Amino acid sequence: MGRKLTVNGAVHDVDVAGDTPLLWVLRDTLGLTGTKYGCGIMACGACTVLVDGAATRTCALPLDAIGEQQQVTTIEGLAGTSRDPVQKAWAELSVAQCGYCQSGMIMSVVALLAEHPDPSDAQIAAGVTNLCRCGTYQQVRRAIRRAAEATRDA
Ligand code: FES
Ligand code: FES
Known part of the structure; x- marks a missing residue:
């Protein structure tokens, strides 16, 4: 069943299993490949994005852990912003x-x-x-x- 995910200010309908790590939703479903896979065990930080402004590792973070109202920002969302x-x-x-x-x-x-x-x-x-x-x-x-x-x- 689909759900909404807001990334870099855009609302997406994503239709993937809720236990899918957010990293793979970003990379494979949304094509945002700036966020990288390093270790897969939340240890290296290569997969870090912002969730409501907080640095968050995504390689073992299930999609269901992100509320539909929460704002995800990836490296692609930084250019041209105050950051x-x-x-x-x-x-x-x-x-x-x-x-x-x-x-x-x-x-x-x-x-x-x-x-x-x-x-x-x-x-x-x-x-x-x-x-x-x-x-x-x-x-x-x-x-x-x-x-x-x-x-x-x-
Ligand atoms: S890939 Fe290493 S912390 Fe996520
Ligand atoms: S791992 Fe090569 S620049 Fe950090």
């Missing part, structure tokens, strides 16, 4: 190496900066626990600082 300073900082500082983890990383950072516009090192460490096999952690931290400054100056 864009994060992606801008990422590009300016060439953060990505292979890039595979980076959309999930960026979504975690967007949620972090919404809660902590000028995050401390401890807040960054607690809020951005995504894993990066390329070891971009230093550049990620620089880009968080750049995005925070740009957001404050805007």
Whole structure:
């Protein structure tokens, strides 16, 4: 039986089993392939999106856990929004190496900066626990600082 799912401001009718992980609904049903599959056990953060603004891992999160009124935002929904300073900082500082983890990383950072516009090192460490096999952690931290400054100056 179908149900509604709101992603990046658009309401979709989706007809998939309620225990399907949200990640696969986004990628396979809606074609939003910017969100990646890494571990499948909620450990790496590659599959992170925003649900009502909160960073949320989706690889083992059943579709039924998302209410029809809730707002899901993926990396595709960020461009041109007030959250864009994060992606801008990422590009300016060439953060990505292979890039595979980076959309999930960026979504975690967007949620972090919404809660902590000028995050401390401890807040960054607690809020951005995504894993990066390329070891971009230093550049990620620089880009968080750049995005925070740009957001404050805007
Ligand atoms: S793929 Fe979801 S946390 Fe790793
Ligand atoms: S940039 Fe390659 S895994 Fe993070």
